[in-house]
Amino acid sequence: xxxxxxxxxxxxxxxxxxQAEERTEAGKFFSPxxxxxxxERAVIVTMEMPGVGxxxxxxxxxxxxxxxxxxxxxxxYESVQPLYTEYNVGNFVRTFTVSPKVDAxxxxxxxxxxxxxxxxxxxxxxxxxxxAIS
Amino acid sequence: xxxxxxxxFATLLGLQRAMESVMGSDWFGTRTSGSGAFPLLNVFTxxxxxxxxxxxxxxxxxxxxxxxxxxxxxxxxxxxxSYDENASIHRRERxxxxxxxxxxxxxxxxxxxxxxxxxDGVLKLRLPRAESAKPRTVTIN
Numbered sequence: 389x390x391x392x393x394x395x396x397x398x399x400x401x402x403x404x405x406x407q408a409e410e411r412t413e414a415g416k417f418f419s420p421x422x423x424x425x426x427x428e429r430a431v432i433v434t435m436e437m438p439g440v441g442x443x444x445x446x447x448x449x450x451x452x453x454x455x456x457x458x459x460x461x462x463x464x465y466e467s468v469q470p471l472y473t474e475y476n477v478g479n480f481v482r483t484f485t486v487s488p489k490v491d492a493x494x495x496x497x498x499x500x501x502x503x504x505x506x507x508x509x510x511x512x513x514x515x516x517x518x519x520a521i522s
Numbered sequence: 523x524x525x526x527x528x529x530x531f532a533t534l535l536g537l538q539r540a541m542e543s544v545m546g547s548d549w550f551g552t553r554t555s556g557s558g559a560f561p562l563l564n565v566f567t568x569x570x571x572x573x574x575x576x577x578x579x580x581x582x583x584x585x586x587x588x589x590x591x592x593x594x595x596x597x598x599x600x601x602x603x604s605y606d607e608n609a610s611i612h613r614r615e616r617x618x619x620x621x622x623x624x625x626x627x628x629x630x631x632x633x634x635x636x637x638x639x640x641x642d643g644v645l646k647l648r649l650p651r652a653e654s655a656k657p658r659t660v661t662i663n
Contacts, residue, residue, distance in 0.1 A: 396539060397560045397601055397619040424612040425605050432609075436616055438577035438643035468566035468573050471628075475562040475577065502579035502643015 402475060415462065416478030420504075424484075428516060430509045431490065437480045438502040445504060449492055454484045456506065489514035559623040561597065561645075570656060572627055572649040579643035580616065586640065588647065590633040595649065598622040629655040 405417040420435040433454075437445070440458035448455045458480040465477070486492075491511040498505050561576040576597060578586070586599040603618040605611070630652040637648040 396536070397617045397621050398539065399560045399562050400617075421615040421617075423603065423605075423614050423616045425609040426612060427606055427609045431612075432605075434603075434616065436579035436643070438579040441642050465566075468568045470564070471567050471572070472563075472565040475564060477564075499642075501581060501583075501640075502577070 399474075402478075404476075404478070405481065413479075415460070416476060417481050418476075418478050419482050420456075420458070420480045422482065430507050431487070433484065433506040433508065435480070435482065435504045435506070436502060437499075437504055439477065440480060440499075440502065440504075442499050445497075445499060447495075447497055447506060449486065449495065452486050452488060454486045454506070454508075455481070456483075456504065457481045458504070487514075560621045561623065563597075563623075563625060565625075565627070568648075570651050572629075572631070572647075572651070574625075574645075574647040574649060576645045577643060578640075578645055580618075581643070583640050586645065588636075588638055588645075590631050590636050590649065593627045593630050594624055595627060595631070595647070596622070596624045597645070 403419045405419055411417065420437050422436075423434040425432055425434075433456075435456060437458040439460050441461070444459040444461070446455075446457040446459075448457075460477055460479050462477070486508060489511050490508045494509050496507050496509075561578055564575045566573040566575070574595065578599070578601065580603060581599055581601045585601070586597070589596040589598075598621060600620045601618045603616050627649065631649045632652040635650045639646045639648075
């Protein structure tokens with residue numbers, strides 16, 4: 389049985405990134421809404437990146453920092469004229485500090501319906517161990 | 523073992539939110555629930571067509587229902603976020619629940635020619651104007 393998370397949908401503004409580092413790329417950057425949960429075997433990071441295709445996602449792990457970046461194809465907005473707009477469209481970027489107990493070699497990721505799931509499996513020594521009493 | 527701390531304000535906030543959504547839905551009014559509702563919409567024009575986009579990450583295609591009648595567009599569905607029961611949650615920012623939004627477009631829509639596409643969590647609707655709503659050039663004799 390999977391437990392349902394109840395946090396009602398409501399219109400909310402996307403969080404635009406205030407410049408922590410200067411970017412040379414054009415366009416806006418947003419911080420994706422993220423859930424992090426932990427199971428016995430792995431830490432799972434789920435990010436909402438609407439409009440970002442599978443090939444437009446970059447995941448990098450360097451010096452214990454996981455960087456996820458999703459790029460939006462803004463070319464499809466060139467032929468249309470805005471009439472009424474409620475949200476802005478832009479790239480997504482977010483960084484996480486990863487525990488050293490994560491097995492960096494076997495990190496995997498999947499994307500479905502604009503939701504990216506990154507699975508960070510725990511290293512062997514970090515897995516819970518059941519000790520038998522002799 | 524899952525320990526989930528219940529926010530004492532959550533119940534109260536939930537009630538407040540329910541009240542606000544009734545107020546915001548304009549159920550008793552003459553307007554449609556055009557503003558202050560989920561999902562947020564962007565409306566564009568491309569030639570004679572309207573293009574409506576909404577970001578619905580994590581919503582399944584089967585859970586989406588789009589209806590067009592006259593100049594009204596209704597988008598309803600549900601979004602679910604679920605995790606393994608034994609998981610402990612570190613951070614929770616994603617929202618889930620039911621939504622239903624109706625918007626009035628500036629012109630009548632040819633409902634037979636509406637095209638909908640749902641890709642990467644973005645719903646894109648192409649709504650051609652009805653023939654009767656298109657401007658016609660009148661020749662002067």
